[in-house]
Amino acid sequence: MTNTTLKLITPPCILDVVGAVDVPQVVRLYVEPEVRTFLGGPLSRHLAERRARELVVQSERGKAWAVRRSLDDPTLLGVVVLGQHHDLQDLEVSYLFLPEHWGSGYATGALAQVLTHAFGEAGLRRVVAETQSANTVSVRLLDRLGFLPSRTLVRFGAEQRIYIAESPRAHSGTER
Ligand SMILES: CC(C)(COP(=O)(O)OP(=O)(O)OC[C@H]1O[C@@H](n2cnc3c(N)ncnc32)[C@H](O)[C@@H]1OP(=O)(O)O)[C@@H](O)C(=O)NCCC(=O)NCCS
Numbered sequence: 001m002t003n004t005t006l007k008l009i010t011p012p013c014i015l016d017v018v019g020a021v022d023v024p025q026v027v028r029l030y031v032e033p034e035v036r037t038f039l040g041g042p043l044s045r046h047l048a049e050r051r052a053r054e055l056v057v058q059s060e061r062g063k064a065w066a067v068r069r070s071l072d073d074p075t076l077l078g079v080v081v082l083g084q085h086h087d088l089q090d091l092e093v094s095y096l097f098l099p100e101h102w103g104s105g106y107a108t109g110a111l112a113q114v115l116t117h118a119f120g121e122a123g124l125r126r127v128v129a130e131t132q133s134a135n136t137v138s139v140r141l142l143d144r145l146g147f148l149p150s151r152t153l154v155r156f157g158a159e160q161r162i163y164i165a166e167s168p169r170a171h172s173g174t175e176r
Helices: 003-009 020-031 045-060 106-119 136-144
Strands: 014-016 064-068 078-084 091-097 126-132 148-155 158-166
Touching: 014 106, 020 045, 020 078, 045 064, 045 078, 064 106, 078 106, 091 106, 106 126, 106 136, 126 136
Parallel strands: 091 126
Antiparallel strands: 014 064, 064 078, 078 091, 126 158, 148 158
């Protein structure tokens, strides 16, 4: 499935900067047990608040996005981050959405836009995603977006699957 097709079938959502105004909702992403089931459990509120403020800075640098329905609607649906993967070679996409917005296609739509940015403007050859094998919803999301499983390993006491999405230009010799 191409990104163009995904844009047509997913509900509208946009990538926006994470602002100071989003911090309380971002903190929820770090402390709510439902969101943290496959991410090592909830963070302490103190650490969550620090991480949320760091995310605002990361977003100013163009490496993290707030997902909203439109620029006119300030509701935070979730966040998507492009950060250094543990292998220190690739950039990893990570994604957390608030439970009340699950199952609507927002994560699919937002990740498709981040991949378009990564393989376009950012000129990346590939993007990595790492998810617990037990996180079947996340595995389905990556499959839907065209990520391919690369390997499994044990990290943080759980089996993790490493997925890779390659730029459409990766085999054409035109990538940076
Ligand atoms: C992982 C996570 C982002 C997936 O969210 P999600 O709600 O399943 O993703 P989407 O918003 O794209 O919704 C897709 C689901 O809605 C359905 N859907 C409904 N309308 C849709 C539409 N218009 N377009 C696409 N999917 C749609 C899909 O069929 C899919 O359901 P399925 O997986 O049962 O087939 C979310 O569960 C989450 O934030 N979890 C906690 C954090 C986490 O574990 N992150 C992963 C590790 S970084």
